[in-house]
Amino acid sequence: MSKMMKELTISATKENLYSVLALIDEQLELIGCPMKAQMQLDIAVEEIFVNIASYAYPDGNGTAVVRVEVQPDPPTAVITFIDSGTPYNPLAKTDPDITLTAAERQIGGLGIFMVKKSMDDVKYTYADGCNILTLKKGW
Amino acid sequence: MNIQKTVKGTALTISISGRIDTTTAPALEQELKSSLDGCTELTFDFAEVAYISSAGLRVLLSAQKTMNKQGSMKLKNANSSIMDIFEVTGFTEILTIE
Numbered sequence: 755m756s757k758m759m760k761e762l763t764i765s766a767t768k769e770n771l772y773s774v775l776a777l778i779d780e781q782l783e784l785i786g787c788p789m790k791a792q793m794q795l796d797i798a799v800e801e802i803f804v805n806i807a808s809y810a811y812p813d814g815n816g817t818a819v820v821r822v823e824v825q826p827d828p829p830t831a832v833i834t835f836i837d838s839g840t841p842y843n844p845l846a847k848t849d850p851d852i853t854l855t856a857a858e859r860q861i862g863g864l865g866i867f868m869v870k871k872s873m874d875d876v877k878y879t880y881a882d883g884c885n886i887l888t889l890k891k892g893w
Numbered sequence: 894m895n896i897q898k899t900v901k902g903t904a905l906t907i908s909i910s911g912r913i914d915t916t917t918a919p920a921l922e923q924e925l926k927s928s929l930d931g932c933t934e935l936t937f938d939f940a941e942v943a944y945i946s947s948a949g950l951r952v953l954l955s956a957q958k959t960m961n962k963q964g965s966m967k968l969k970n971a972n973s974s975i976m977d978i979f980e981v982t983g984f985t986e987i988l989t990i991e
Contacts, residue, residue, distance in 0.1 A: 768915055790974050793944055797978075800946045804915045852983025856957045864982055865947035871981045 757825040758784065766807045766818040766837060774803050774820050778833065785826045791893040794872040795831055798889050801865035802835050802844070810839025810885065830892040837885050843878045844887070845870070896924050903964070904934035910941030913949030922952045929956070933964030940970035945978060957987060967991055 762777050764770050778799050782792050799820075806818050819836040849870070850863040870876055875890040894917035899906040905928060913921060929935065935956065953968070960966035969991040971979065979985045 771915060790977070793974050796944065797946045800914055800948075804948075853986070854983075856954060856961060856987040859954055859987065861951050861954055862947075864950050868947060868978070868982060 757823060759821065759823045761819060761821040763817055763819050766803075766810055766816050766839070767814075768804055768807045770807070771800060771803060774799060777820065778822055781822045781824045782831060785824050785829055787824075787829070787831065788893055791891060795833070795889070795891055798869040798873055798891075799833060801869050802887055802889070805844055805865070806835060806837050806839065806885075809842060810837045812840065828892055830890065833889045835885075835887045838883055839885065841880050842885060843880070845876060845878050894920065896921060898924075898928065903932055904936070905929075905932045906936040906938060908938040908941070912944040913942060913952070914944060914946045915948045918946075918948035918952050921949070922955070925952065925956050925959075929959055929963075932960075935960050935964070935966040937966075937968040938970055939968055939972070939975060942971065942975060945975055950978075950982060950984060953984070953988065965989070 758781065760777060760781055762774065764773060775796055778795060779792065782795065803818065803820070810816055816837060816839050821834040823832045824830070844866045847863065847866055849867050850860065869889070873889050873891050877888045879886045894909060894911040894913060897908040899908070909921070911917070957966055967989040971990065979988065979990065
């Protein structure tokens with residue numbers, strides 16, 4: 755079994771989160787991804803897709819391309835998100851201070867931090883009017 | 894996600910099963926909003942929680958902030974994958990986890 759790729763172009767709305775996750779899970783299951791890595795990938799995909807759905811298109815109308823590539827040896831998943839909305843690099847956001855007490859902690863800012871911590875590599879580029887964000891994880 | 898509530902006096906246990914994500918977290922937040930009045934002891938039972946994203950963490954942090962003012966809060970039975978998320982995000986320091 756060599757590299758496999760699937761791609762979905764979908765309206766960037768929160769309601770489509772489960773359709774995106776279904777595509778990801780189907781591909782991960784093909785190569786027997788362990789449950790923990792699958793949950794970490796699902797969480798990362800949720801954070802990125804919901805970010806796009808919430809902020810990329812101020813008028814609420816736009817699409818996102820989600821591409822998932824998996825390979826069994828070495829077991830790796832590469833997931834790419836492309837949108838043509840407002841240029842925004844989520845990786846530029848300052849990490850939250852996770853040593854603060856509950857009272858001091860801000861509600862929010864945790865999503866992208868979790869993505870950075872759980873993936874092997876996260877890349878952002880802006881090209882041809884598109885935000886392109888790529889997640890990579892092996893196990 | 895399903896939520897089950899058990900009330901004993903001013904102690905409330907909330908048992909959650911399924912996923913706490915962007916889609917389901919608002920229902921949990923709503924449930925807490927309507928349940929925490931007069932509650933002095935809040936327990937989350939996470940035995941059946943399979944997944945939590947930042948949307949769920951936000952609800953837990955908000956509940957912890959509320960309970961700091963009126964009593965105590967603890968969380969029990971989280972599985973190892975959920976515990977990893979709490980550790981990475983520093984939630985093991987701000988939540989009381991059994």
